[in-house]
Amino acid sequence: MLKLYDYWRSSAAYRVRIGLNLKGVDYESIPINILPGTDEQMREPYRSKNPQMRVPAVETEQGLLTQSLAILVWLDQTYPEPRLTPADPWLGAQVRAFALTIGCDIHPLNNTSVLTRIKLEFSADDDHVGEWYRHWIKLGFNALEHQAEQRAETKYAFGDEPSLADIMLVPQMANARRFKTDLSPFPRLVAWDETARKHSAFIKAAPESQKDAVKA
Amino acid sequence: MLKLYDYWRSSAAYRVRIGLNLKGVDYESIPINILPGTDEQMREPYRSKNPQMRVPAVETEQGLLTQSLAILVWLDQTYPEPRLTPADPWLGAQVRAFALTIGCDIHPLNNTSVLTRIKLEFSADDDHVGEWYRHWIKLGFNALEHQAEQRAETKYAFGDEPSLADIMLVPQMANARRFKTDLSPFPRLVAWDETARKHSAFIKAAPESQKDAVKA
Numbered sequence: 001m002l003k004l005y006d007y008w009r010s011s012a013a014y015r016v017r018i019g020l021n022l023k024g025v026d027y028e029s030i031p032i033n034i035l036p037g038t039d040e041q042m043r044e045p046y047r048s049k050n051p052q053m054r055v056p057a058v059e060t061e062q063g064l065l066t067q068s069l070a071i072l073v074w075l076d077q078t079y080p081e082p083r084l085t086p087a088d089p090w091l092g093a094q095v096r097a098f099a100l101t102i103g104c105d106i107h108p109l110n111n112t113s114v115l116t117r118i119k120l121e122f123s124a125d126d127d128h129v130g131e132w133y134r135h136w137i138k139l140g141f142n143a144l145e146h147q148a149e150q151r152a153e154t155k156y157a158f159g160d161e162p163s164l165a166d167i168m169l170v171p172q173m174a175n176a177r178r179f180k181t182d183l184s185p186f187p188r189l190v191a192w193d194e195t196a197r198k199h200s201a202f203i204k205a206a207p208e209s210q211k212d213a214v215k216a
Numbered sequence: 217m218l219k220l221y222d223y224w225r226s227s228a229a230y231r232v233r234i235g236l237n238l239k240g241v242d243y244e245s246i247p248i249n250i251l252p253g254t255d256e257q258m259r260e261p262y263r264s265k266n267p268q269m270r271v272p273a274v275e276t277e278q279g280l281l282t283q284s285l286a287i288l289v290w291l292d293q294t295y296p297e298p299r300l301t302p303a304d305p306w307l308g309a310q311v312r313a314f315a316l317t318i319g320c321d322i323h324p325l326n327n328t329s330v331l332t333r334i335k336l337e338f339s340a341d342d343d344h345v346g347e348w349y350r351h352w353i354k355l356g357f358n359a360l361e362h363q364a365e366q367r368a369e370t371k372y373a374f375g376d377e378p379s380l381a382d383i384m385l386v387p388q389m390a391n392a393r394r395f396k397t398d399l400s401p402f403p404r405l406v407a408w409d410e411t412a413r414k415h416s417a418f419i420k421a422a423p424e425s426q427k428d429a430v431k432a
Contacts, residue, residue: 051362052317062306067320070312077305089293090278096286100319101268104283108324121348122338132337146267 002027003059005046007034008210011107011171012068013056017210018167019072021201023079027058031212036116069103072164084164095158098144098165102172106140109133110175133179137172141186148188157192166196174207218243219275221262223250224426227323227387228284229272233426234383235288237417239295243274247428252332285319288380300380311374314360314381318388322356325349326391349395353388357402364404373408382412390423 006013006029032055033040041053050057058065076084085092110133118124157165173193196202222229222245236243248271249256257269266273274281292300301308326349334340373381389409412418
């Protein structure tokens, strides 16, 4: 069985959980506590296993696979149905561009390691960290909402079924809510997120449903 | 003919230029000056064209395509030879994980917009910005070098021909040198970069060879 090195509140791990659930792939979740101060990802035995010292990673029969987006493409090739990205190159590119706007332009700036660094390097307080966090979400979401307005309304981000775009959107939306981002300028994104969160694959993948979740 | 919205020193645009050259695709470069203070990417007419207000973007017969990695996958599907990623899902995943370590874990933290934000928000001076910049390069390169040590030595990052991994590595290496990063801990990465920079597709794509390049 696949092993997922996981953390309930890691949005990159959340993406992979959704992907695994959409594909109906059974997996074993192995929580790695990345909470600053605990930092299991930087300690043995995980450190030797994954020198990137990040979650998620997937242990397959062939070895360890890192990077949530690479894992999702591998999943999509290894378990072809249902498809996470359209086969058509142009449509696929639109879905990937959406996914990468979150994966490259928003999420890396909001990562725990970055927030820790900002606090350490620039003595940023919580208000400042929150502003930083929301700034990158707003920039990225603005672009995605604007692009969405050019397309016909759809149930999910790209059609009647969830795709890689929704897999990326839902965890980022959870982060946005956690950091109290005003989502009123993004009605399309909000609607897609609400639809997706009612889907069983997304429900099962939600942070609060994970065995290592810490109740507030 | 394809139009590439380009900037000589944008490493994301540099990736796309390499990809286009490797595929032998003719394109027209349209420079968008993203230098802070000029910020053509945030002004009309580009802003309406690409609400992400970033370069690169590619104007195709079907419309505009954004996000360098989405553009490269689209290129690879539209012009199948030579392949930028191995067809085998497992090998492909290794190449993509390498590419995404640069594309998600290093480059987004070193982007001009982020450096500008750090200066603005946290009054970071040039030394501080340099330290920030090198910190993320070292973390990411450490992981890549460590993973490289587990594999047999190869001419390029993944074999005898350049792949998406080299397309991502070379521009990031150029940035690393520009910010005076000590590269001695990364001998494999340095060797791959040196090999790739002798390849005509990479030479033609180099920042200093572009028509909008500003000579030092």
